[in-house]
Amino acid sequence: MPKTRLELMSEQEARIEAERNKNPELFPETTWVDDNKTLESLGIYIPGKELLAKGFLKLLPSDFIVEEITSSGRQTTVSEDSENLENKPGETIYATLVKCGLSTIEAVEELSSLLNVTRDKIQYAGIKDKDAITSQEISIRSVSKEKVLSINSPHFFLKDIYTGKGVLNKGQLLGNRFTILMRIGEDLHNKSKMNESFESLKSLRKEGFYNYFYLQRFGTPRLNNYKWALLILRGEYEKAVRSVISDPGMREIPYFIKMREDIISLAPNWEKVLEKLNEFPLVFPTEIKIIQHLVKSPGDFSGALRQVEEQVMLWISALASMLFNRKLSAYAMAKIKPPHSLPLFLSPDRNDWLPYSEDLEGLNLFPPEWNNLRPFRSIQLRHREVETMDRAEIHEADITDEGIVVQFTLGKGEYATTFLSHFVNLMTGMKPEEISENIIDVKSALKIGEIKKTLDYFSQLNKTK
Numbered sequence: 435m436p437k438t439r440l441e442l443m444s445e446q447e448a449r450i451e452a453e454r455n456k457n458p459e460l461f462p463e464t465t466w467v468d469d470n471k472t473l474e475s476l477g478i479y480i481p482g483k484e485l486l487a488k489g490f491l492k493l494l495p496s497d498f499i500v501e502e503i504t505s506s507g508r509q510t511t512v513s514e515d516s517e518n519l520e521n522k523p524g525e526t527i528y529a530t531l532v533k534c535g536l537s538t539i540e541a542v543e544e545l546s547s548l549l550n551v552t553r554d555k556i557q558y559a560g561i562k563d564k565d566a567i568t569s570q571e572i573s574i575r576s577v578s579k580e581k582v583l584s585i586n587s588p589h590f591f592l593k594d595i596y597t598g599k600g601v602l603n604k605g606q607l608l609g610n611r612f613t614i615l616m617r618i619g620e621d622l623h624n625k626s627k628m629n630e631s632f633e634s635l636k637s638l639r640k641e642g643f644y645n646y647f648y649l650q651r652f653g654t655p656r657l658n659n660y661k662w663a664l665l666i667l668r669g670e671y672e673k674a675v676r677s678v679i680s681d682p683g684m685r686e687i688p689y690f691i692k693m694r695e696d697i698i699s700l701a702p703n704w705e706k707v708l709e710k711l712n713e714f715p716l717v718f719p720t721e722i723k724i725i726q727h728l729v730k731s732p733g734d735f736s737g738a739l740r741q742v743e744e745q746v747m748l749w750i751s752a753l754a755s756m757l758f759n760r761k762l763s764a765y766a767m768a769k770i771k772p773p774h775s776l777p778l779f780l781s782p783d784r785n786d787w788l789p790y791s792e793d794l795e796g797l798n799l800f801p802p803e804w805n806n807l808r809p810f811r812s813i814q815l816r817h818r819e820v821e822t823m824d825r826a827e828i829h830e831a832d833i834t835d836e837g838i839v840v841q842f843t844l845g846k847g848e849y850a851t852t853f854l855s856h857f858v859n860l861m862t863g864m865k866p867e868e869i870s871e872n873i874i875d876v877k878s879a880l881k882i883g884e885i886k887k888t889l890d891y892f893s894q895l896n897k898t899k
Contacts, residue, residue, distance in 0.1 A: 439536070439544060439716075440588050440894070446716050453689060460689035463864040468855055475684070476657065477759030479766050480645045480856055486634065487627040489567045489616030489837055489858040490869050491851070495534050496889055496896050498566035499613040499876055500850070502559070503843070505606045510569040514887040516593035524599030525583050527574040533590035534892040537564040539744060541590050542572070548585055549577050559607040560846060563650070565899075567617050567885075567892060573602040588894055604628065609845040611829075613876045616858050618837035619868040625665040631838070634857035635831060641826040644766055644855040647755030648849040650890045653748075656683025663705075663753035667799055669806040671735035676701065679711075685863070690717065704728040720745050743810050750813060754778040755788045762822055772822040782815045793857070809832065836870055839879045871898060 437445075454461045466472070470483045492498050502510045510530045518848055519528075533541045540562045546553045555575045562568035571594075574582060585592055621627045653659035658681055665674035680698035682691040689732050693710070700706040708725045711718040727738040739746055765772035777795070779787035779802070787794065787802060794800035807813050824844070831840040838858065844850060854860060865871075873896065878884040888898060 435472075439540075442716055444896075446714055449713065450689075451840055460582055460692065461687055464685075464687075465561070465861055465866060466685055466863040468860040468862075473649075473855070474763070476649065477756050477763055478648070478855075479763035480644065480646075481766060482630075482634070482857055483855075484856060485623035485627065485630045485633045486859050487624065487838075488616055488861050489618050489621075489631075490865055491614075491616055491854070492565045492862065492898055493617055493865055493869065493871065493898055494565050494873060495892070496564055496873060496885075497615040497617070497876065498563060499885070500562050500566055500568040500851075501613075502562070502568075502570040503608040503610060504571050505559070505608060507608060508571075508666040509611060510571060510594070510740070512567050512569045512885055512888050513525070513883075514591070514593070514891060516595070517760040519594055519596040521596050522598040524597055525575065526598050526601060527577060527579055528594075528596050528598055528602075529572055529574065529582060529592040530569050531558075531572045531590055531592060532567070532569045533562070534567045534890065535564065535895040536589050538568075540563050544589065545572075545585065549574070549861065551576050558601040559602050559605060560610075562610075567888065567896075569601065571607075573600070575601060584787050586752060588892075591891065605846060607844055607846050608787040608847070610850075611841065611843045612850045613841040613882075614850065614854065615836060615874055615876050615879070616837070616838045616840075616854065616860070617865070617869045619866040622833075622837065628833070631857045632831075635840075638826065638853070638856055639828050642823045643853055644762060644772075645821055645848070646759050646762060647752075648851040649857065650849070650851065651755045652752050653687035656681070657685060657747040658683060660752040660756045662748040663746075664797055664799065666739065666750070667753070667803060667806055669803060671739060671809075675724055675735050678724060679707070681893045688715075701886060702728075702732065704732060718860065740809055743812055746810050747813055750780065750807070754780045757793055758820060760793055763791060765822070774823075775819040775821045778818045778820060780815055781817045783817055786817055809816065824848055825854070830882060832880060834874070834879050836872065836874055839874075839876055841877075841880055841882065867896070 467488060475555055499512055501512060512532050531541060538558055542556045543553060546556055556572055558570060558572045562570050579597060582592060582595060649657060662674045662677055665677060676698060682695045697710045704725050708729055711722050711725060715722060723741045724738045727741045731737055758776060761776055762772055777786035779790045781787060791800055804815060827843040829841040873889060875884050875886060
């Protein structure tokens with residue numbers, strides 16, 4: 435019987451702890467700060483960041499609550515309480531998926547296994563954060579309502595279950611409501627920085643913020659997935675595969691950077707490569723799927739990448755995001771008001787990628803060779819305009835003993851971290867000593883309800899990394 439995700443996680447944590455004890459120098463305690471120097475490497479520039487307080491983000495999954503607003507305007511919640519929604523004619527089961535500690539893609543893979551259906555029978559409108567507690571609507575086909583009701587997992591639960599017609603499509607949502615705690619350390623007592631952060635928050639309510647694609651778009655902690663897109667667009671599929679396995683990440687710990695070097699040295703003995711990757715199945719899930727194909731079909735590198743086509747789509751989008759960020763930053767640095775919107779370069783229309791010609795030439799990608807995307811059938815080139823400025827609907831904000839708690843709503847495809855980074859220097863990684871690890875019910879802190887039952891349900895997962 436296959437091991438559960440929780441069992442794999444427990445084994446992996448034990449292995450990492452054993453390796454840490456043997457080689458502590460490969461596990462340095464590093465706190466990462468999203469200051470301008472870091473952000474500019476991904477094309478992002480935010481004026482005045484050096485004046486803002488530092489706030490630790492996602493110390494615990496419960497610090498970051500995301501609740502989807504469906505296309506019909508229904509607000510999903512992470513509460514365990516289920517709505518009594520009307521069943522309509524049809525064979526599709528709709529449900530709210532509430533998850534913790536894994537991405538939407540990973541949750542759907544686990545759910546498809548539990549329901550014994552193929553992955554394509556479960557659809558969703560948007561991908562939600564991994565290191566968070568999130569709620570979103572999903573649609574399920576070829577399964578009875580009774581079987582859906584019987585599903586149980588420590589990583590997620592299903593509620594608001596009803597029947598209807600059709601399926602959910604990507605982008606079929608209105609937006610997301612966020613309730614977030616940014617844990618402030620020493621800056622909590624720095625009146626100048628706290629005042630600057632709150633004044634920035636007030637101005638964001640009036641003026642909006644630069645609509646950058648933020649770090650998670652680039653695959654944390656490695657932050658280099660756009661490089662794999664470059665290789666794929668050049669038709670260099672083998673180089674892309676090797677890069678996915680071996681390239682060090684910007685925020686990856688030295689242990690795994692060294693492990694990647696050791697693993698790629700075994701290529702093209704793909705059986706040996708797979709053996710090493712399988713030591714950490716939750717660290718290397720994408721790499722494992724790619725190499726499993728090469729074990730069966732050595733030399734078929736485009737076929738290997740097709741095994742993770744959903745990830746390839748994200749990499750290609752990350753490259754488009756990087757180019758968009760660079761263009762928008764040029765306006766911000768020059769203090770010039772940007773146009774209302776910019777096109778993404780992933781378009782058959784020459785006018786959509788000409789604005790990025792200088793960057794594309796520097797990347798040896800001008801003009802783009804779209805034929806190199808043909809192996810990936812789900813990747814479609816189309817015109818898409820992205821607004822350069824955005825505005826959050828800020829509902830509540832307060833300072834607590836732990837830091838700043840804020841609730842706000844953003845439209846679909848918009849990053850909470852982009853908004854937050856305009857009034858706080860976000861920190862991740864090793865938490866500073868002065869920051870507490872107390873579990874906080876963020877809704878209760880803002881006096882807008884509570885999620886105690888959900889916190890109890892995810893108690894095994896709601897821990898610091």
